[in-house]
Amino acid sequence: MNDNWNHIRKIADSIGSDLDAExxxxxxxxxxxxxxxxxLFWWSTGAVGVLALFLLLGxxxxxxxxxxxQEVVADESMIDTSLKNKTTLDVKLDKEKKLDQIALQQRxxxxxxxxxxxxxxxxxxxxxxxxxxxxxxxxxxxEKSNTTSIYxxxxxxxxxxxxxxxxxxxxxxxxxxxxxxxALSDSTSFILEMANDLSTQQADAVETNSMKQKDMTxxxxxxxxxxxxxxxxxxxxxxxxxxxxxxxxIGIDSKxxxxxxxxxxxxxxxxxxxxxxxxxxxxxxxxQLDNQLSNTKHLFSKSWTVQARHIYGIAxxxxxxxxxxxxxxxxxxxxxxxxxxxxxxxxxxxxxxxxISSGLxxxxxxxxxxxxxxxxxxxxxxxxxxxxxxxxxxxxEERRGRFVGSQTITTERTRFQQYQDISVPVYANLHIKITPxxxxxxxxxxxxxxxxxxxxxxxxxxxxxxxxxxxxxxxYRSIGLIxxxxxxxxxxxxxxxxxxxxxxxxxxxxxxxxKQSEASTDRFNSYGVMLGIQRRF
Amino acid sequence: xxLDRIIEKCLKRDRAAEKLLYLHFAKQVFxxxxxxxxxxxxxxxxxxxxxxxxxxxLKSYDAKKGHxxxxxxxxxxNTILSNKRKHKMKHQELQTELTDHLxxxxxxxxxxxxxxIQASELLTAIRQLPTKYRDVLNLFIFENLTHQEIxxxxxxxxxxxRSRLTRAKKLLKTILTKQVTIPV
Numbered sequence: 001m002n003d004n005w006n007h008i009r010k011i012a013d014s015i016g017s018d019l020d021a022e023x024x025x026x027x028x029x030x031x032x033x034x035x036x037x038x039x040l041f042w043w044s045t046g047a048v049g050v051l052a053l054f055l056l057l058g059x060x061x062x063x064x065x066x067x068x069x070q071e072v073v074a075d076e077s078m079i080d081t082s083l084k085n086k087t088t089l090d091v092k093l094d095k096e097k098k099l100d101q102i103a104l105q106q107r108x109x110x111x112x113x114x115x116x117x118x119x120x121x122x123x124x125x126x127x128x129x130x131x132x133x134x135x136x137x138x139x140x141x142x143e144k145s146n147t148t149s150i151y152x153x154x155x156x157x158x159x160x161x162x163x164x165x166x167x168x169x170x171x172x173x174x175x176x177x178x179x180x181x182x183a184l185s186d187s188t189s190f191i192l193e194m195a196n197d198l199s200t201q202q203a204d205a206v207e208t209n210s211m212k213q214k215d216m217t218x219x220x221x222x223x224x225x226x227x228x229x230x231x232x233x234x235x236x237x238x239x240x241x242x243x244x245x246x247x248x249x250i251g252i253d254s255k256x257x258x259x260x261x262x263x264x265x266x267x268x269x270x271x272x273x274x275x276x277x278x279x280x281x282x283x284x285x286x287x288q289l290d291n292q293l294s295n296t297k298h299l300f301s302k303s304w305t306v307q308a309r310h311i312y313g314i315a316x317x318x319x320x321x322x323x324x325x326x327x328x329x330x331x332x333x334x335x336x337x338x339x340x341x342x343x344x345x346x347x348x349x350x351x352x353x354x355x356i357s358s359g360l361x362x363x364x365x366x367x368x369x370x371x372x373x374x375x376x377x378x379x380x381x382x383x384x385x386x387x388x389x390x391x392x393x394x395x396x397e398e399r400r401g402r403f404v405g406s407q408t409i410t411t412e413r414t415r416f417q418q419y420q421d422i423s424v425p426v427y428a429n430l431h432i433k434i435t436p437x438x439x440x441x442x443x444x445x446x447x448x449x450x451x452x453x454x455x456x457x458x459x460x461x462x463x464x465x466x467x468x469x470x471x472x473x474x475x476y477r478s479i480g481l482i483x484x485x486x487x488x489x490x491x492x493x494x495x496x497x498x499x500x501x502x503x504x505x506x507x508x509x510x511x512x513x514x515k516q517s518e519a520s521t522d523r524f525n526s527y528g529v530m531l532g533i534q535r536r537f
Numbered sequence: 538x539x540l541d542r543i544i545e546k547c548l549k550r551d552r553a554a555e556k557l558l559y560l561h562f563a564k565q566v567f568x569x570x571x572x573x574x575x576x577x578x579x580x581x582x583x584x585x586x587x588x589x590x591x592x593x594x595l596k597s598y599d600a601k602k603g604h605x606x607x608x609x610x611x612x613x614x615n616t617i618l619s620n621k622r623k624h625k626m627k628h629q630e631l632q633t634e635l636t637d638h639l640x641x642x643x644x645x646x647x648x649x650x651x652x653x654i655q656a657s658e659l660l661t662a663i664r665q666l667p668t669k670y671r672d673v674l675n676l677f678i679f680e681n682l683t684h685q686e687i688x689x690x691x692x693x694x695x696x697x698x699r700s701r702l703t704r705a706k707k708l709l710k711t712i713l714t715k716q717v718t719i720p721v
Contacts, residue, residue, distance in 0.1 A: 008659065012679055016563075016568025025560060028589075033589055
């Protein structure tokens with residue numbers, strides 16, 4: 001009897017031998033589950049690719065941005081070198097220069113305050129100089145060195161210039177400078193020591209003034225305009241700080257994690273003491289468990305989620321129209337455009353795959369403009385300039401007068417513009433489960449702004465010394481800006497309630513930022529990264 | 538080694554490897570599915586569902602616990618039974634009514650009859666069995682499960698498994714006897 005059944009088993013082995021396996025495979029590949037898996041693979045690959053592209057472009061943009069700043073710095077170094085080469089007077093002793101600098105600063109900046117100790121010290125110094133003065137030799141001394149930070153609130157236009165003076169003497173006697181230096185070093189060492197001390201205290205005073213100016217600027221809420229005023233004889237080039245810190249605010253973002261149960265995600269229980277054949281029973285349990293979990297999909301299909309996320313983007317703008325001002329200034333001079341946006345969204349999960357989100361978004365585009373111009377003006381008359389210093393009987397006498405020279409004006413400007421909006425975004429989200437704890441979310445939507453604000457000033461004319469006009473006066477719209485939005489992100493499930501989200505973000509203005517009465521068109525677009533967190537309820 | 542490499546690539550979602558694995562076991566799996574099904578369309582559905590589960594659960598396969606062939610067969614059989622529970626077929630119940638009234642052939646003629654049958658005849662005979670008998674017969678005779686395992690798998694008593702097997706054997710013999718003895 002057993003032989004019969006063994007024979008039956010052998011016969012049964014050939015029951016499926018007439019199958020066309022290739023054709024069956026083709027039909028297998030056409031099954032919806034297989035197509036879905038393939039599409040999921042390509043979507044995942046595409047998502048990773050797009051994310052990598054975002055990061056790569058962002059990296060190169062930041063790199064280029066730093067390079068452009070370095071080029072600007074290099075240009076300034078050239079300016080500095082050329083100015084030094086124009087110097088016609090010999091360089092004096094450093095300590096003596098400090099003494100002159102202090103005196104000059106005091107004349108040019110009457111607002112510069114000395115503290116009580118410094119004033120007393122200065123008085124004592126003058127008295128000693130007078131008592132110890134000896135008639136030595138005359139020397140032409142024309143020296144100015146000054147570096148200040150001037151703010152827009154104090155003087156918007158006229159003080160936004162760097163003065164570089166290259167002068168020739170009109171009055172005064174010229175003598176051998178080396179002899180003067182020798183005499184100074186031999187007979188007035190105490191003066192130099194005092195001058196050194198005084199210059200140190202003077203530097204403290206300058207710093208105190210600078211801090212006061214900064215405080216004043218902060219209180220007035222205006223934007224700083226970096227400016228360097230520099231003398232051609234100054235040994236130190238005070239480089240303006242154009243490298244304003246680029247703060248990459250990484251906020252938080254979020255997405256819905258749908259819980260799609262899949263048989264592939266549930267590991268089979270491992271039985272260690274049963275024969276392998278018994279796994280069929282385990283698989284049965286496993287399939288039953290899968291069915292149970294499939295029935296729990298509805299628990300997630302109607303859930304609410306709160307998301308908070310922050311977006312940092314690299315922005316660009318499309319400026320069209322016949323206005324030469326905008327085209328020149330914004331297309332050529334802008335070297336930084338960035339987006340920072342924070343979104344707080346409430347998401348309704350309609351199905352395991354689909355959800356909608358809406359909430360509030362606060363966004364800000366930030367534009368930085370930087371410009372360096374250099375103009376040389378001939379035959380400029382300078383009044384009350386230190387011309388010579390006489391050493392007689394141990395005393396030093398200063399002679400001042402007027403001289404005519406050339407003046408090189410180096411103008412450096414840094415302007416910040418901000419375009420802010422508070423808007424209501426609406427997203428449609430598609431959720432694709434990659435692994436039990438990793439989800440891919442694709443979102444697209446639009447937003448309409450409730451409030452648009454602009455801050456900062458912009459150029460009104462194309463010449464370097466032109467005046468500036470507030471953005472608010474440039475006919476920008478204050479409401480109703482419509483933007484298109486798109487996100488592609490990966491969500492990592494931390495626990496049953498909390499997810500973190502990392503992805504890419506695209507944003508495009510659909511409407512002109514100018515009002516309809518304006519002929520020009522100004523549209524922003526940006527791409528960047530976003531980081532968020534979400535909480536399910 | 539050949540299959541090990543294929544499995545390794547299948548785990549990396551290599552479609553070419555998946556095809557190789559499919560082609561390697563397709564005929565064997567199709568034969569199994571035919572035994573549990575009423576027609577070839579249904580058998581192919583079972584087979585495709587079974588391979589779908591095989592590929593999606595391949596990461597749970599442990600080579601130390603058995604050969605891949607045995608593992609695939611278990612997955613496929615389990616998928617078939619699961620599908621059957623989900624989609625109970627009415628015509629199977631009708632068949633039960635019919636086949637229950639077939640006369641049981643005498644056991645003495647078994648040896649002679651079984652040695653002369655073809656695979657298609659065997660398949661036809663198996664498909665004529667009522668589902669509840671057919672499944673127990675398949676699980677016991679061809680999948681080598683014990684009555685305890687069958688009882689647990691089909692959610693029946695062990696005694697029911699035994700009685701169904703006995704009944705299935707007798708019915709199969711009867712059917713085969715008629716097929717063989719009746720000239721075409």
